[in-house]
Each structure stands twice: as structure tokens, then as C-alpha cells.
Amino acid sequence: MKVAKFGGSSVASAEQFRKVAHIVQSDVERRIVVVSAPGKRYKTDTKMTDLLIQIGEAVVRGEAYEHVLEAVIERYADIARGLELSASKLMEQIKADLRQKIENYRHDRDRLMDALKASGEDNNAKLMALYLQSIGLNAHYVSPLDAGIFVTDEPGNAQILQESYKKLQQLKHRSGVLVIPGFFGYSLTGHIVTFPRGGSDITGSIVAAGVGADVYENFTDVDSIYCVNPSIVENPRQLKEITYREMRELSYSGFSVFHDEALEPVYKARIPVCVKNTNNPEAPGTWIVAHRDHRDEPVAGIASDTGFCSINVSKYLMNREIGFGRKLLQILEDEGISYEHTPSGIDNMSVILRANQLEGGKEQRIIDRIQTELQVDDIQIEYGLALIMVVGEGMERAVGVAAKATAAFAKANINIEMINQGSSEVSMMFGVKENVVDQAVRALYEAYFHSKQPLS
Amino acid sequence: MKVAKFGGSSVASAEQFRKVAHIVQSDVERRIVVVSAPGKRYKTDTKMTDLLIQIGEAVVRGEAYEHVLEAVIERYADIARGLELSASKLMEQIKADLRQKIENYRHDRDRLMDALKASGEDNNAKLMALYLQSIGLNAHYVSPLDAGIFVTDEPGNAQILQESYKKLQQLKHRSGVLVIPGFFGYSLTGHIVTFPRGGSDITGSIVAAGVGADVYENFTDVDSIYCVNPSIVENPRQLKEITYREMRELSYSGFSVFHDEALEPVYKARIPVCVKNTNNPEAPGTWIVAHRDHRDEPVAGIASDTGFCSINVSKYLMNREIGFGRKLLQILEDEGISYEHTPSGIDNMSVILRANQLEGGKEQRIIDRIQTELQVDDIQIEYGLALIMVVGEGMERAVGVAAKATAAFAKANINIEMINQGSSEVSMMFGVKENVVDQAVRALYEAYFHSKQPLS
Incomplete structure (x- = not known):
């Protein structure tokens, strides 16, 4: 089986949702889908996560936030409309859930921020599941709590707890396509806690390791990982294959394609990673593997x-x-x-x-x-x-x-x-x-x- | 004024003593002479210092050492004979002094070793002074105690005490040529303590700094410092000039010409060092200085x-x-x-x-x-x-x-x-x-x- 994670730009609009659905449908092995919050649709767009942070900050300062909350709902509703989904019930749920979180954590900035930020992924996963169902797939939203993603209780810096892996293993036996929100887990005391930067990559990697996937597919908006930053060198060479060690050193020192912390679970479980483009899924992408033949290519x-x-x-x-x-x-x-x-x-x-x-x-x-x-x-x-x-x-x-x-x-x-x-x-x-x-x-x-x- | 230090091979025989005398005579600025113990005269020869160590080890083990003590005396006597010196009184003094040291420190290995080893330089300085007097120079043996070389009390690892420099300054005002033994100083409790490796170089450097010499001449048996070890590269390039920093890094990492610890006093006092050859004093030697023009020669x-x-x-x-x-x-x-x-x-x-x-x-x-x-x-x-x-x-x-x-x-x-x-x-x-x-x-x-x- 394959675990496929879709980044923010891959789930930013109805059009992108359709591409994701197409990718999921085209391979029955793609049984687990991990989604980010809606990212930017165009250069000056605001990411869902940033809207949610705005709400949190307004709450903390005691300022009005209703208009931002409406913008959040409208963002999901816009996707739903574009997909011709009847999602008014989900929209009501999302609104109620956000109000509840604000109420619960009004006086605890860190918890409030974590809960609001995590909702970006969480609600997007619910919407994705609804859409996949609407086109006839046996898809289910699975919350991280239900999946078994248990983490340390440090807001914004969650670390996976080892006991999670046993629970995650059971996901293998569930039927249909499971849609899991990225970016967060639950502490043992029941709080939502987000991962550090690259959070959705981390979720995907943990889930892939947990179910022992054949491959962890990381869908993003580039055809491959390049051997050098394309903003420095024009049209640089694409990498067909790279080892975990190489990827880790590159990520650490400036490559933002795949966060180094996200590599650990798949590295330990020796699960190959394939970085692919949602907008061009036919491209072979870049494989991150344990070994590569480096005789002709000493430098990656x-x-x-x-x-x-x-x-x-x-x-x-x-x-x-x-x-x-x-x-x-x-x-x-x-x-x-x-x-x-x-x-x-x-x-x-x-x-x-x-x-x-x-x-x-x-x-x-x-x-x-x-x-x-x-x-x-x-x-x-x-x-x-x-x-x-x-x-x-x-x-x-x-x-x-x-x-x-x-x-x-x-x-x-x-x-x-x-x-x-x-x-x-x-x-x-x-x-x-x-x-x-x-x-x-x-x-x-x-x-x-x-x-x-x-x-x- | 110049402080001239002569290494072991420069004072190993009567012939070498004559060369030293000639060098001292040829420049009235050479007012302070620091001497090592007699070194090897030929490849398989035994250094004076090693004979003295043999005595010390025999004493510690309770074994006979008289024959080695005789060899020590004979070594000085041989030099004296070659110089046509009447030195029987000095030989008696040396013998009595060695016996006294053995008696004093019989049960203290570290002190015994330090006292015996130091005597190699000490007695050679006395012999050198006697010889210089014999050829008409106003030369005087000056013991490190008299000169003011006060050191920390760690056998074999003496470090100069700062108060020494004030006393050493007064040497400037003494008349004639002063002959000072290298390699050791006196602790404040009156014990002889030797410097770590490169000890005579250290004495010369300390004295040069103490009197504020115009130059510290370090006489050895090579025309100059080479840019690389001559036992690895045949006939390598000679260095005309090198900075303190360069010398220190090279000494530390394998150059044995001039020990790095010996550089500190002259480095701090900014006294130029000239490494010269006793056997070819006309050669310009290598200057160790604060600055050199390195535009054409980035590597030394x-x-x-x-x-x-x-x-x-x-x-x-x-x-x-x-x-x-x-x-x-x-x-x-x-x-x-x-x-x-x-x-x-x-x-x-x-x-x-x-x-x-x-x-x-x-x-x-x-x-x-x-x-x-x-x-x-x-x-x-x-x-x-x-x-x-x-x-x-x-x-x-x-x-x-x-x-x-x-x-x-x-x-x-x-x-x-x-x-x-x-x-x-x-x-x-x-x-x-x-x-x-x-x-x-x-x-x-x-x-x-x-x-x-x-x-x-």
C-alpha cells in the first residue's frame, strides 16, 4: 500500500482537489491520503493557516475576528461549490467547532494557536473525504486521535510517541481510502498539539512508517527535487534518486522540499519516499532511498x-x-x-x-x-x-x-x-x-x- | 646587543667550541651566550644528556654508575684537551658536584633526573666560559640562579615566572661576555627544574626577552629553516624569512628546528630571531619576524x-x-x-x-x-x-x-x-x-x- 501526502498548494482549490482525486483513483494502492490545509492559489493569496493565526491573535488581543472566521468558512465553501458538493452541514460543523475552540482556549494562547492552526488540516481532510465519497470512493475521514497519532505535550513542537506505531499499524486493516489531516497529533491528556515546521510531511512519514507502506508519496508542486535551488541556478538538474542521508543533509542546509525531521520515521523503517508533482503526476519524481549507485554521481x-x-x-x-x-x-x-x-x-x-x-x-x-x-x-x-x-x-x-x-x-x-x-x-x-x-x-x-x- | 644560543651539536667537541668562540669574537654585540649540553659528534655518538639520564636511572635502581660518571667527565675532559685548556680543577668540581647531586636526591627520582640532566648544560657553560677566557675574552659563567631565571616547581616542565624578567634586565649592565647554561631554571624554593622539550631554546628566548636584545640568534647545524622536512623532500627550499605565527604552527606540527614553546617570550617582546648555522656562520640563516611581505609567497x-x-x-x-x-x-x-x-x-x-x-x-x-x-x-x-x-x-x-x-x-x-x-x-x-x-x-x-x- 501507498501513503500519499498532499501539500498545501495541492489542496488549495476545487481544481486541485480534482487532481488529487484523480491521483488517488488511478492507483488502488493509494489507500491512505494525508492532506495539508489549503495553501496559496496565487502568489498574493493568503494561506488558510495564516487566516487561522489571525483569528487566534485577534482573540488573544480581545479584538474582533468574525470577519476572518467568515473568510475561513468561505475558503472551504468556495472549494465545495467548485466541486458541486452539498457541504452546508460541514460548513456549520466547522464554524461551530472553531467557536468551541476559541471558547475553550481563550485564555491559553499556546493551546488556542495549536487548536486553530490544526483545524486548517483537520477540516480540509473532512472536506476531501466528503468529496472523494461524492465521486464514488469508499473514503473516510480519520482523525489523528482515531488513527493513533500520540505526541508529546509541547505546543508547536510535538514529537511522536513510540506507542503510536502499534496503533497506527491497525490502519492497514481498515477498508477504503482513509483521509488523515496532517500537521498535528494528540497528547496523552487529549490536547491537540502541532508538529514543528514541515508538519504535514511529518504526519505522512509517521503514518507510512506505522502501516509499513511500500512507498510514501509526497505530492508537491514541483516535478522533482533539484540538485540545487532553482532560484539560484536556472533550470537546474533534476534528481532521479537521492539517499536518505543526502536528503537529510540537503534539507538541513537549505533545501525546503522535504523537511529533515519528516525523514526520520521513514528512514528508520526503510520506506522509500517518492516526491511527485500533483500538477504533473506522470513525471517520475524523485526517489529518496537507502542506497543509490553513486559511482558516476559522487555529488547529489x-x-x-x-x-x-x-x-x-x-x-x-x-x-x-x-x-x-x-x-x-x-x-x-x-x-x-x-x-x-x-x-x-x-x-x-x-x-x-x-x-x-x-x-x-x-x-x-x-x-x-x-x-x-x-x-x-x-x-x-x-x-x-x-x-x-x-x-x-x-x-x-x-x-x-x-x-x-x-x-x-x-x-x-x-x-x-x-x-x-x-x-x-x-x-x-x-x-x-x-x-x-x-x-x-x-x-x-x-x-x-x-x-x-x-x-x- | 645579541643573545646567541648554541645547540648541542654546536658545542659537542673542541672543534665546535672553537667555531663558537670565533662567532662570539666576530661581533661585539654578541654579549650573552646560551649553551646546550654536548650533543652528538657523529651519528652513533651518545649525547651528554643521555649519559646523565643513564646515571640517574642506575642510581634509582641501585645499580653501579661509576663508569658512566667517568664517561661524562671524560667527555668534558676530551673537549678541554682539544682546546689545550688546563681544566683539571673544573673536572674535579664537576665530579664532586655530580656526586653531591646523587647524594642529595637519591630518593627523589624526579628531582634527581632534573638535577643530573641540567648539569649537562651547566658544566658545559662553565667549560665554555673557561675557554673564552683562555683566548682572551672577558667571559663569565652566569648560573640561572644568578641571572634570575625563576620557574615553576614542576620537574621536567618548568614555566618561567614573570618576576624573572625584572632580574634578567640587569644582565644588560654586566660587562664582558656572559655564558649561561640553557635548559633549566630555579624554583623559588631553590630547586633546579628543567624546561620541557626544546629547553635551551627556551632559556635563550627568555634571556633575549629579558635583556631586550636586538636579536636572538639561534645557532644550530643547518643553514636555514626549510619549507618542508628535508628527510621527506630532497634539498628543499630555504626560508629567508618567516613570521612568529608561521613558525609556531610549523613547529607545532612537526618542524623540530625551533620549539614552539621557545617562541613565546621573543614573540611577546617582538625580538627578531635568526636561526643560523654554527658550521657556516656566513650563511644568512632564517629570520623569524613579526611581519613579512607575503604577496608573492602566501605559503611559508x-x-x-x-x-x-x-x-x-x-x-x-x-x-x-x-x-x-x-x-x-x-x-x-x-x-x-x-x-x-x-x-x-x-x-x-x-x-x-x-x-x-x-x-x-x-x-x-x-x-x-x-x-x-x-x-x-x-x-x-x-x-x-x-x-x-x-x-x-x-x-x-x-x-x-x-x-x-x-x-x-x-x-x-x-x-x-x-x-x-x-x-x-x-x-x-x-x-x-x-x-x-x-x-x-x-x-x-x-x-x-x-x-x-x-x-x-
Whole structure:
């Protein structure tokens, strides 16, 4: 069986609903459908989730929200009308349910937000089930509570509980097509709790792992995953196959197609993922698998991300001082700061981290503590760093991979601020100034992929 | 004024003593001479220091040592005879002094070793002073106690005390040529304590800093410092100039010409160092200075060292776990282990360290603790790693430096296990398997220096 998850743009309108129905009908193996909330229909459109957040914020501030609530209902009603569905009963239900949630959680901002946001997916799943039934499918809405998606009780940051998987397994034995809303689960105390970013992907992945699906299909609005961000390189190469490890490194460092946290359940259960296009389901898509033949393709992709900074400390004979690095990391930990990398020289150590973590006075506190407690000769914070990750299973044993990258930088006259290679077997990291990062990515793309034809 | 330090081979025989005297006579600015113990005269010769260690070990084991003590005296007597010196009184003094030391410290191994080893330099300085006087120089032996070299009281690992510098300053006002033994100082409780490896270099550097010398001359047995180890590359390029930072990185990672710890006092006092050849004092030698023009020569040298290992741990979503790296380093610190570098990926972290630190059961204890306390998915220790350091002031802004190195590796078909660049402004580090390290160094030498003529 297949678990098919449809992203926001795939379920944004009646037209998109029809495409989804067509996809579901065309393969009897597609027995579980996970849906997002309606996304944008056009560039300046507002996502359902954002409307719901507006309601929540108005409630918290004690402001009027009825007009936004009407807009929410109208959005669903518009889809229903376009599908020629009699959905007035569902619309009444949705309205009543939203009012109930507002009433229940009026004084608990986090719970209110989670409940309202989750309703976007929840009601869309109900509408999808109704539509699939209307065209003759034996479809059923299944709530996450009924399915068995139990999560930790931290609003906005739910983590799946292991006991869920046993319950989810039973979904296999249900008949027909099951429509499950993405993005949220239930805590053991009965509260709705949403997953972190990429939430619907996470639901799909959990359900696929739970039922032991043959494949987890992730329907989105692109034909495939590209080897590099298409907003940086025009019409870049499409990936036919990529491994879990490659996907994870790429997602972490800037690829937004498939969120890294969503990969864990299918990775552990070794369920292949296929990323496909709702608007062009005939395209083969990109397969995310455990192994690929990487002899001809040592590099799978190039990702980049900005907004990093480097804390650079130097101290003569630092290298002789047992505990120096540990103490420096302890100071960051005390401030709740996570870091990416720690390149070091004999008398120097740098810590690369996301710059936004140093806001709110943390920067000065950290500088002061490092100066006072570690007696360094010098400390400087360098902002405006970008990290570029070259990712590929063939990296570890491909002698020329590093040479190709550094030659590309040299040719483009781009200075490398940092290189980190050696721990991960599938990636190599470069640090450059933010203002040259796109240029650097293009130079790397040129070096690794230029001479090759895009795969059909 | 100049402080001139002469290494073991420069003071190993009567012939070498004559060369030293000639060097001292040829420049009235050479007012302070620091001497090592007699080194090897030929390849299979035994160094004075090793004879003294033999005595110490025999004493500790309660074995006979008289014959070794005679060999020690004979070594000095041989030099004296060759210089046609009447030194029988000094020989009697040396013998009595050694017996006294053995008596005093018979039951304290560390003190005994320090006192005996230090006597090698001490008595050689006395002999040198006697010889310089005999040829008409106004020369005086000055003991480190008299000079004011006060150190911490840790046998074999003395660190200079800051109060020394005030006392040392007064040496400037003494007349004639002062001959000071290298390698040791006195603790505030009056004990002889030796410096760590490179001890005579340290004494010379401290004295040069103390008197504010115009230059610290370090006489050895090579015409200059080479840009790479001459036992790996035949007849390599000589360095005319190198900065303190470059020298320190090179010394740390395998260059034995000038010990890194010896650099600190002159580095802080900004006193230029000139490394010269006792056997060819006309050669210009290598200058170690604060700044050099590195536009044409971004790279100064290539050093390598073997005997490293890498502890590689991986854990899914490691990157989300604040404190992971700190805890890992804490475990190593608890075992008193120092590390070199910590390259990291998203789900991986490696710690590079000297492999001999894992002996004596530490390896298993560390593996157990990392597994138990950090719940890693995998931990492996990879032995047989070598580190190669490419060092140069022009590194930071020279776009092509990394490209040249990685291209050289690729051309030589050598796999790079690790690259660490970015924290130090003057070095770039590569990890390779030990069995290809010499080949890798030769490939790098070829890439950076081949087309250039050796400097005269």
C-alpha cells in the first residue's frame, strides 16, 4: 500500500482537489491520503493557516475576528461549490467547532494557536473525504486521535510517541481510502498539539512508517527535487534518486522540499519516499532511498543557507590547555545556543552558529564570559557568513571532489572563509561571505553538473 | 646587543667550541651566550644528556654508575684537551658536584633526573666560559640562579615566572661576555627544574626577552629553516624569512628546528630571531619576524606529523541536541586527553587526537561512556591518521591556496580524510592516512614550491 501526502498548494482549490482525486483513483494502492490545509492559489493569496493565526491573535488581543472566521468558512465553501458538493452541514460543523475552540482556549494562547492552526488540516481532510465519497470512493475521514497519532505535550513542537506505531499499524486493516489531516497529533491528556515546521510531511512519514507502506508519496508542486535551488541556478538538474542521508543533509542546509525531521520515521523503517508533482503526476519524481549507485554521481546536490556568524577566539598556547574547547561550548550551552561547527587551529578556535541566537543581549554576555573565564587574547564575532554544503554518497572515496570545489571557488575568485570536511561521509562544508554565496553556488553547480544533461 | 644560543651539536667537541668562540669574537654585540649540553659528534655518538639520564636511572635502581660518571667527565675532559685548556680543577668540581647531586636526591627520582640532566648544560657553560677566557675574552659563567631565571616547581616542565624578567634586565649592565647554561631554571624554593622539550631554546628566548636584545640568534647545524622536512623532500627550499605565527604552527606540527614553546617570550617582546648555522656562520640563516611581505609567497611551509586517531560518533538529529559536543569533550577531559580538531557534520562529530593518549584502558572507558551517556548510534575509532599543515601568512586572502592543495592531492590520487580550515588565519590542515603522508607532502611541495628557485 501507498501513503500519499498532499501539500498545501495541492489542496488549495476545487481544481486541485480534482487532481488529487484523480491521483488517488488511478492507483488502488493509494489507500491512505494525508492532506495539508489549503495553501496559496496565487502568489498574493493568503494561506488558510495564516487566516487561522489571525483569528487566534485577534482573540488573544480581545479584538474582533468574525470577519476572518467568515473568510475561513468561505475558503472551504468556495472549494465545495467548485466541486458541486452539498457541504452546508460541514460548513456549520466547522464554524461551530472553531467557536468551541476559541471558547475553550481563550485564555491559553499556546493551546488556542495549536487548536486553530490544526483545524486548517483537520477540516480540509473532512472536506476531501466528503468529496472523494461524492465521486464514488469508499473514503473516510480519520482523525489523528482515531488513527493513533500520540505526541508529546509541547505546543508547536510535538514529537511522536513510540506507542503510536502499534496503533497506527491497525490502519492497514481498515477498508477504503482513509483521509488523515496532517500537521498535528494528540497528547496523552487529549490536547491537540502541532508538529514543528514541515508538519504535514511529518504526519505522512509517521503514518507510512506505522502501516509499513511500500512507498510514501509526497505530492508537491514541483516535478522533482533539484540538485540545487532553482532560484539560484536556472533550470537546474533534476534528481532521479537521492539517499536518505543526502536528503537529510540537503534539507538541513537549505533545501525546503522535504523537511529533515519528516525523514526520520521513514528512514528508520526503510520506506522509500517518492516526491511527485500533483500538477504533473506522470513525471517520475524523485526517489529518496537507502542506497543509490553513486559511482558516476559522487555529488547529489548543493545547498546553501545564510544568516550565520562566527565567534573567533585566539589565545597563545591554547592547544596546551586541556578543557578550553569544552569550557567555551559550556558558555554557549548556558545561553541555550546551538552551534554548527567548530573549526580550530593551534591557538584559535571558531564557533559557527546561527546569528539570530545572539540577539537580546546574549552577544555581550558571551563575549564577557569568554574574556573573563577563558582569558583569551582576542575575541571577535564575524557576521554575514553563509554555509554551503556539497552533499553526495560518493564523496568519501572520490579523490577529486574537494579539488573540483576549491578550483571552482578559485576560478570565480571567491574566498573560502572556512572548510569543514571529514566527519560526515556524505558532505563537505564551505563558509563564504553572504554577499558571494549565490555566485559560489553557481560556480559549484558549474563544476559538478554543468556538462551533464538533465535527467528526463 | 645579541643573545646567541648554541645547540648541542654546536658545542659537542673542541672543534665546535672553537667555531663558537670565533662567532662570539666576530661581533661585539654578541654579549650573552646560551649553551646546550654536548650533543652528538657523529651519528652513533651518545649525547651528554643521555649519559646523565643513564646515571640517574642506575642510581634509582641501585645499580653501579661509576663508569658512566667517568664517561661524562671524560667527555668534558676530551673537549678541554682539544682546546689545550688546563681544566683539571673544573673536572674535579664537576665530579664532586655530580656526586653531591646523587647524594642529595637519591630518593627523589624526579628531582634527581632534573638535577643530573641540567648539569649537562651547566658544566658545559662553565667549560665554555673557561675557554673564552683562555683566548682572551672577558667571559663569565652566569648560573640561572644568578641571572634570575625563576620557574615553576614542576620537574621536567618548568614555566618561567614573570618576576624573572625584572632580574634578567640587569644582565644588560654586566660587562664582558656572559655564558649561561640553557635548559633549566630555579624554583623559588631553590630547586633546579628543567624546561620541557626544546629547553635551551627556551632559556635563550627568555634571556633575549629579558635583556631586550636586538636579536636572538639561534645557532644550530643547518643553514636555514626549510619549507618542508628535508628527510621527506630532497634539498628543499630555504626560508629567508618567516613570521612568529608561521613558525609556531610549523613547529607545532612537526618542524623540530625551533620549539614552539621557545617562541613565546621573543614573540611577546617582538625580538627578531635568526636561526643560523654554527658550521657556516656566513650563511644568512632564517629570520623569524613579526611581519613579512607575503604577496608573492602566501605559503611559508608544509609540516606533517603522524600518530593521530579519530573518534567518530554519529547520532541521528545530533545537531538538534544542545550540549552534545560539550558533553563529548567533557568525557575526554575527564580522562586528561587533549584533542587537536573536531570536524563535524549534521549528525556526526569527530575528535582528532594523538593516539598514544588512548593507551592504558582509556580507549574502552571512553567508548563505554560515549555509548552510555550520549546514546550515540555509532562510535568508531580510526587509527593511523597523519595531519599535514600548510602554513602561510598569505593564506587567508589567497583565493587559490586551497585549490592548489586539493588539486595536488587529486593528482597524486591521495584521498583527503579531513580538511580543517577557517579558524587560524595562517594554516590549513589536511588529514590523510599515515601510509601516504610523505607522498602527500611531496605533492604539496611540488604544488607550492616546485617552480621556484631556492633562495641563496
